[in-house]
Amino acid sequence: MKNTLVLVLVYVLFQPVILAQEERMMNIFARRCTDFSGFWKYIVDPYENGYYNYRWEPFDRMERPGKGAFFLNAKPDAPSDLVEYDFDRSDSIQVPGDWNTQKEKLFYYEGTVWYKKSFDYQKERASNRVFVYFGAANYRAEVYLNGKKLGTHTGGFTPFHFEITDHVRERDNFLIVKVDNRREREGVPTLNTDWWNYGGLTREVMLVETPGNFIQDYFIRLRPGDPTCIEATIRMNGPEAAGKFVRVNIPELGIRSEGVTDENGWADLTVHSKEIRTWSPEDPYLYEVILETTEERLADRIGFRTIQTRGRSLLLNGRPVFLRGISIHEESPFRKGRAWSEEDARQLLLWAKELGCNFVRLAHYPHNEHMVRMADKMGLMVWAEIPVYWTILWDHEETYRNAENQLSEMILRDRNRASVVIWSVANETPVSEARNRFLTSLAAKARELDPTRLISAALEQTAYRGQPDVRTIHDPFAEVVDVLSFNQYIGWYDGLPDKCGRISWKIEQNKPVLITEFGAGAKQGLHGERTARWTEEYQEYLYEETLKMIGRIDGLQGCSPWILKDFRSPRRVLPGIQDGWNRKGLISEDGKKKKAFTVLQRFYLEKAGDGRE
Ligand code: GCU
Secondary structure: OHHHHHHHHHHHHOOOOOOOOOOOOOOHHHOEEEEOOEEEEEEEOOOOOOOEOOOOOEHHHOOOOOOOOHHHOOOOOOOOOOOOOOHHHOOEEEEOOOOOOOOHHHOOOOOEEEEEEEEOOOOOOOOOEEEEEEOOOEOEEEEEEOOEEEEEEEOOOOOEEEEOOOOOOOOOEEEEEEEEOOOOOOOOOOOOOOOOOOOEOOOOEEEEEEOOOEEEEEEEEEEOOEEEEEEEEEEEEOOOOOOOEEEEEEHHHOEEEEEEOOOOOEEEEEEEOOOOOOOOOOOOOOEEEEEEOOOOEEEEEEOOOOEEEEOOEEEEOOEEOOEEEEEEOOEOOOOOOEOOOHHHHHHHHHHHHHHOOOEEEEOOOOOOHHHHHHHHHHOOEEEEEOOOEOOOOOOOHHHHHHHHHHHHHHHHHHOOOOOEEEEEEEEOOOOOHHHHHHHHHHHHHHHHHOOOOEEEEEEEOEEEOOEEEEEEOOOHHHHOOOOEEEEOOEOOOEOOHHHHHHOEEOOOOOOOEEEEEOOOOEOOOOOOOOOOOEOHHHHHHHHHHHHHHHOOOOOEEEEOOOOOEOEEOOOOOOOOOOOOEEOOOOEOOOOOEOHHHHHHHHHHHHHHOOOOO
């Protein structure tokens, strides 16, 4: 008994100090924000010398860490004082932005960079609360304000925030963030990815000021099966969140509903109208929805639509729809680095519209919020995905918790976006018992958080009963998804484009079929025989032959070829052709279209005319 007691004591004492991140606040841009975009000071720290002492003990778990801890922003008190860093005399870097494409010396860097932002802050009202919000930080962030640890976040593509009400002061605050982008075997994603590991504060950092009791979260959607009823679930956060008056108001429909939150701060309201104009790519109609309490008025623009399957059909607002898609990585069309801005989103989605798309697959991780809000406005349905990519550690509990947390953060941020129709939980993952359990749990979590959208994952195809020219999907997870999606590279990784003509497909699942990837690499401007790899003609030939082949797939409801634009990847090193770029884009990294762009555009033009949306 005595030993057990000691054991328990030791365990409790050394439990990692990971402060719980507050419940997630959403619709950030509509709140009272102070934007910290601009130049921050930074220090490159490959040995994490500012985080650990020479015995590898974390400074932020010590009562008196001493001046070696970078998060103290220490200065010498006297000329004899020893301090071996100084943010204010260090170099500056832009936030938002990856560090790789801002500093030559950081192009391949994987490790820790410390960021510092100094600021004064005057609350608008003494009773208000203040949070520091991050759109994303790749990959792990440790956040400190005025030398105090606020918390940690893991995952490079989802938002997080920490309350600083009791720490922020009117003058001379210093916000310090340690960002570490090293890949981890137990990470999500894991060590091997076909995209650049852009590190840093890659999206907006802002202060957000809220009333003492504020609207933290809401989910407003058409009641499934009743196009005249809008359901609103609203969650308050604060000491008096319970028993709080809340109102949802849609002025254009002349409807409103009021209620009082329950003991947990939740309220469920419904409004009815026969005139609800549904959202669709052809008519991306967004309503102004206003949420009000006695302390706050929060507005959002929300579209109302339904997305369902019926056998092999995909139904948008009850009508069959073919997904004329394209896959997109989150890379700026202008800066050759991580995209993050509204302008980046607009240009990428304008190219998709020019291609004739009504659908985009945002691969392989949650893109920034501007992308999904722009898709709402421009009328593009969205496949949103977490980076459970390739060979994840399926039987590692912490890995699952990380994946589930990223899934929750993605869904809670975007579940009011009409454009998002599919949540994807994986890409090209090897079939195993542990992987099936991992993905099935993620699918259940997604359905729990959002029962109104479809669940999928990009699976892989295989030979049907040993017949190499007959392909099928043989994967237990195919029984779990709503949409049967898979990647296939016949004609690129599997033979030449003429092989497409010899292939037939046998899809046995009675579900809508979506081909989430096909493609070929081409160096823009390189021309030659259509069987010569890397020429635009080869890529054009591959698209022509693939589009003919997939036309023979029974139940095909769409495709999102790989990929809109060439993107950086450390795995693509062929000199003079790849030079660190994956060349499967229909557009080059300089914004120049390749011949295959027109092939897909023509196919989508015909598809758009076939009567389905
Ligand atoms: C895979 C994978 C992509 C990758 C692509 C390629 O299917 O999903 O992330 O970039 O193939 O090989 O280009």
